[in-house]
Amino acid sequence: MKKIILTLIAALGIATGAQASGGDTVAWDKAPNHLNDLPSLQNGAKLFVNYCLNCHSAAFMRYNRLRDIGLTDQQIKDNMLFATDKVGDTMKAAIDPKQAGEWFGANPPDLTLVARSRSGHGGTGADYLYTYLRSYYRDPTKATGWNNLVFPSVGMPHVLWEMQGEREPLFDTVKQHGHDAKVFTGRWKQVTPGTLTQVQYDEAVGDLVGYLQWMSEPAQNSRVRIGVWVLLFLGVFTVIAWRLNAAFWKEVN
Template sequence: MKKQLLAILLLASPALVLASAGGAHLDKAQIDPTNKESLQRGARTFVNYCLSCHSAKYQRYNRTARDLGISEDDVIENLMFAGEKTGDTMNIALSTRDAEKYFGAAPPDLTLVARVRGVDWLYTYLRTFYEDDSRPFGVNNKVFNKVGMPNVLWELQGLQKPVFETETNSQGHEHQVLVGLELIKQGSQTPPDFDRTVRDLVNFLAYMGEPIKLERQALGIKVILFLFVLLILTYLLKKEYWKDIH
């Protein structure tokens, strides 16, 4: 029994660590994995703003085209810029050694990031960069303090500054608490349009984490219905076999 409890605690520990890692409020992403237009826009944003540094090495271009209802010609023209084949995975030219040299650490692969972080975390993270001159790239993040990534979407969103308030803890010490962000320079998109852009991007990241999700869910419903019908037939068969036995 003790070994079983220990195993459960070990399996649950990563989730507990992630849950306790940040106390920032997360906005609801409200993505729609059935909305192919949203997924197509998200794929375009991903390729234009993320794929230069982050790979998606477990996702293939032709699988993306098939699932999102895009022709392979459109994929080649709009999503592939380095002469890859449509059967290739979404890799990048930046090597791990060069990435560590330029950024201090290699940018992570994003194929499974939505499953690791969660869609609400990603949606909030991508919208809450703010100016911080103490950081190497001049920005910090509300849900990822001391982030090591630049705000690649700043041209769309604009620039934000942090709003702090002074609070006193139980020991009587004062400290600054981040309570909000203020837009000081608007980008090429209005705030609602930028929120939609990020939502589409997160929708695509969630799709990449499990491309077969919708098919799996549809198949699961069919399997449950089949088992329900089989249960009825099995019960009737059992009654027929045992009807003369008291």
């Protein structure tokens, strides 16, 4: 129950993170493009189920749609489903929405389209999520013990901290409008190690964000592929139609 409550707080933090004013001071990192990498998407789906689905729902996504990223029904049953779920069910949060509303005054947001809901800094929602999930640091002054550079004073704990470990951002002190101000240097100090190295953690977050991006439009790879073939067909057909038109008017003249 404690894990569910903490993850719910995290969910509410993601939902309101886009409204944080302080996050505009940190540039977003470019999220890796894993939309055509099936093993990456499969790992992202596993991370989503294990760390996000306790409190978040994906009401517009069914488990059986994971076939599109190379999973069989048996693999979905063995690795993705809770005990009472079926392959044809939608991805519903493990927590009761009614209870969540009673406990916290609001239900956690649906994540089906979260990767498409934020843009800025010349980046996408995927870039925001990728930077956000890699910008946590310990802050004992906060109720959860965590803070975030992208979303200062975040109400969400770092649910992936065991993988990343604890880090500390490094700041420089500069003069701004006659006052000293701390400016993030872009560098971090590792305080305690996680179960993954920083490179491995970045890859894991990239997989999770890639899955969230894919989930926002599962048909996008097919749409792009079909679009390319349609454009090629139209190009070839245009040449054929032009030559037929020239041959027809040649006979008329």
